[in-house]
Amino acid sequence: xxxxxxxxxxxxxxxxxxxxxxxxxxxxxxxxxxxxxxxxxxxxxxxxxxxxxxxxxxxxxxxxxxxxxxxxxxxxxxxxxxxxxxxxxxxxxxxxxxxxxxxxxxxxxxxxxxxxxxxxxxxxxxxxxxxxxxxxxxxxxxxxxxxxxxxxxxxxxxxxxxxxxxxxxxxxxxxxxxxxxxxxxxxxxxxxxxxxxxxxxxxxxxxxxxxxxxxxxxxxxxxxxxxxxxxxxxxxxxxxxxxxxxxxxxxxxxxxxxxxxxxxxxxxxxxxxxxxxxxx
Amino acid sequence: xxxxxxxxxxxxxxxxxxxxxxxxxxxxxxxxxxxxxxxxxxxxxxxxxxxxxxxxxxxxxxxxxxxxxxxxxxxxxxxxxxxxxxxxxxxxxxxxxxxxxxxxxxxxxxxxxxxxxxxxxxxxxxxxxxxxxxxxxxxxxxxxxxxxxxxxxxxxxxxxxxxxxxxxxxxxxxxxxxxxxxxxxxxxxxxxxxxxxxxxxxxxxxxxxxxxxxxxxxxxxxxxxxxxxxxxxxxxxxxxxxxxxxxxxxxxxxxxxxxxxxxxxxxxxxxxxxxxxxxx
Numbered sequence: 113x114x115x116x117x118x119x120x121x122x123x124x125x126x127x128x129x130x131x132x133x134x135x136x137x138x139x140x141x142x143x144x145x146x147x148x149x150x151x152x153x154x155x156x157x158x159x160x161x162x163x164x165x166x167x168x169x170x171x172x173x174x175x176x177x178x179x180x181x182x183x184x185x186x187x188x189x190x191x192x193x194x195x196x197x198x199x200x201x202x203x204x205x206x207x208x209x210x211x212x213x214x215x216x217x218x219x220x221x222x223x224x225x226x227x228x229x230x231x232x233x234x235x236x237x238x239x240x241x242x243x244x245x246x247x248x249x250x251x252x253x254x255x256x257x258x259x260x261x262x263x264x265x266x267x268x269x270x271x272x273x274x275x276x277x278x279x280x281x282x283x284x285x286x287x288x289x290x291x292x293x294x295x296x297x298x299x300x301x302x303x304x305x306x307x308x309x310x311x312x313x314x315x316x317x318x319x320x321x322x323x324x325x326x327x328x329x330x331x332x333x334x335x336x337x338x339x340x341x342x343x344x345x346x347x348x349x350x351x352x353x354x355x356x357x358x359x360x361x362x363x364x365x366x367x368x369x370x371x372x373x374x375x376x377x378x379x380x381x382x383x384x385x386x387x388x389x390x391x392x
Numbered sequence: 393x394x395x396x397x398x399x400x401x402x403x404x405x406x407x408x409x410x411x412x413x414x415x416x417x418x419x420x421x422x423x424x425x426x427x428x429x430x431x432x433x434x435x436x437x438x439x440x441x442x443x444x445x446x447x448x449x450x451x452x453x454x455x456x457x458x459x460x461x462x463x464x465x466x467x468x469x470x471x472x473x474x475x476x477x478x479x480x481x482x483x484x485x486x487x488x489x490x491x492x493x494x495x496x497x498x499x500x501x502x503x504x505x506x507x508x509x510x511x512x513x514x515x516x517x518x519x520x521x522x523x524x525x526x527x528x529x530x531x532x533x534x535x536x537x538x539x540x541x542x543x544x545x546x547x548x549x550x551x552x553x554x555x556x557x558x559x560x561x562x563x564x565x566x567x568x569x570x571x572x573x574x575x576x577x578x579x580x581x582x583x584x585x586x587x588x589x590x591x592x593x594x595x596x597x598x599x600x601x602x603x604x605x606x607x608x609x610x611x612x613x614x615x616x617x618x619x620x621x622x623x624x625x626x627x628x629x630x631x632x633x634x635x636x637x638x639x640x641x642x643x644x645x646x647x648x649x650x651x652x653x654x655x656x657x658x659x660x661x662x663x664x665x666x667x668x669x670x671x672x
Binding site: 175179216229259 | 448450455456457458459466468470472473474476477478480481496500505506507508509513514515517518521522524525526528529532535539543544545546547548553556559560562563568572575578579582583584593594
C-alpha cells in the first residue's frame with residue numbers, strides 16, 4: 113500500500129494515491145477508512161521528507177497548491193486536499209454518501225441515465241450534504257481533542273504548553289466532549305431508520321459520517337480512557353458507542369483492523385497523557 | 393431580511409432561510425455573502441432565544457438535528473448546518489463552484505441535459521472540490537483567529553484566559569497568520585488564469601473560495617490591524633489583499649456593503665483586543 117515514486121502533475125494513474133505522513137494514522141486515516149470500507153484500491157505516498165515539497169509545488173501538483181496533507185491524487189491527475197473535501201468528493205463514488213446516491217450508482221451500472229438537476233439527483237445531493245455536515249462536526253471534535261494537547265502553538269512541544277493543556281483538558285472533559293457525544297446520540301436517536309436498534313447516522317447504511325465518528329471516538333478513547341469509561345458507564349451515549357462497535361466489525365473495516373495495516377494511535381492527533389485524563 | 397416565524401419540519405418554502413445568531417456577522421456571514429454575490433433571495437431567522445431550541449429539536453428540523461448555527465433551510469424543507477457543508481451545497485446552484493458548473497447550469501437553462509457521471513459532470517465536480525478545499529482552509533484561518541481570544545475554553549470569558557491568549561497571539565502573529573497568507577498568495581500566484589493580473593483563487597471567476605477568503609482577511613484586519621498593516625507593507629501578500637479589494641467592489645457585494653445591512657465586526661469570531669496585536 114505504499115509507493116516510492118511521487119506522482120506528478122496531470123500524470124494519470126489507475127488508482128487513487130493518498131499523500132500523507134508516515135507512522136501515524138492522523139487525518140489520512142479518515143480517507144483510508146473510506147477506501148477500506150468500500151474495497152476501493154489505493155496506494156500511498158508517504159515519504160515524509162518530500163511530502164510538503166511536493167504538495168506546495170505547482171510544478172508537481174498543478175494549481176492550486178496545498179496547505180497540508182492529506183491530499184488525494186485522483187485518477188484524472190488532479191490533487192484534492194482538506195479531509196472533508198476529499199471525503200465529500202469520494203462519498204458518492206464509494207457508496208458512502210447515503211442510500212440515494214447508491215441508487216443512482218446502481219442505475220448507472222445498469223446503463224440508465226440520471227440527469228443533473230432531476231428530482232432524484234437533487235435529493236441525493238441533499239443527503240450527501242447531510243453526510244458532509246455530520247463528517248464536519250465529527251472532525252470538529254477531532255480538532256478540539258488535538259487542541260487539548262496543543263492549546264498555545266502547534267509548532268511548540270506539548271511540554272512547553274502543558275500548563276495550559278491541563279486547564280483546557282478540564283473544559284474538554286467536562287463540557288466539550290459530552291456536548292459532542294450528546295449531539296451524536298441525539299442524531300442516532302432521531303433517525304427513523306434506527307427504530308429497530310440500528311446505529312446509522314444517516315438512513316440505513318454506513319456513510320462517511322459513521323466511519324469518521326468511529327475513528328474519532330476510538331481516538332478519544334485512546335487519549336482519555338478514564339473519562340471515556342465514565343461516559344460509557346453513564347449510559348447516556350450508548351448508541352454512539354454501539355456505532356463504534358458496529359463499524360469495527362463491518363466488512364472491509366474488520367479485515368483492515370485484522371490485517372495489522374491499521375496503524376496504532378501514538379503521538380499524532382490523538383495522544384494519551386495521563387495527567388490530562390480524569391473521571392470528570 | 394428577517395422573519396419572526398420559525399419554519400418547521402418539511403414545511404416547504406419558496407426561499408432559503410438562514411438560521412443564525414442576531415447582532416454579529418459570525419459564521420452566518422459566509423452564507424450571506426454567497427447569497428448577496430449571486431443575487432439569491434433569502435430570509436433570516438435570528439431569534440437568539442429560540443435558535444438552539446429549534447435546531448436541536450427533531451420535531452422542528454427533522455433528522456438530523458444540528459450542533460450549532462448557522463443552519464440553512466432549503467426550499468425542500470431540509471435543514472443543512474456546518475458552514476462548509478452549506479457553502480458546498482449552494483456553490484453549484486449559485487454559480488460559485490467554478491466555471492465548469494456555471495457551464496452546466498447554462499446548458500440546463502437552454503433545455504440541454506447533462507448526465508451524472510459524464511466527463512463534463514466529473515470535471516465540474518472536481519473543480520467544485522477544489523473550491524471546497526480552499527473554503528475549508530480559509531475557514532481554518534478563521535477558526536485559528538477565533539482561538540487566539542479563546543484558547544482554553546469557549547464557554548469562559550476572554551478575561552479568564554487572557555494570559556494564554558497573549559501567548560497564543562505571539563504564535564498566531566509570527567507563524568500561523570503568515571503561513572496561511574503565504575499559502576493563498578501561492579495559490580493566486582500559480583493560477584494560470586491570473587497571468588493578466590486577476591486575483592481568482594480558482595479559474596477566472598469568483599467562487600465561494602474568494603468570498604470566504606475576503607471575509608476572513610477582513611476579519612483578521614479588524615482584529616489585528618497593526619500586524620496586518622505590517623504584513624501588507626511587506627509586499628509579500630499583495631495578491632491576497634488585492635483579492636479582498638476586488639471582492640469589496642464586485643457586483644452584489646458592493647451593494648450589500650453600501651446598503652448598511654452588512655453587520656460590523658464586534659465581539660464575535662473576530663475581536664479586536666489591543667493587547668493581542670503587534671507589528672511582529
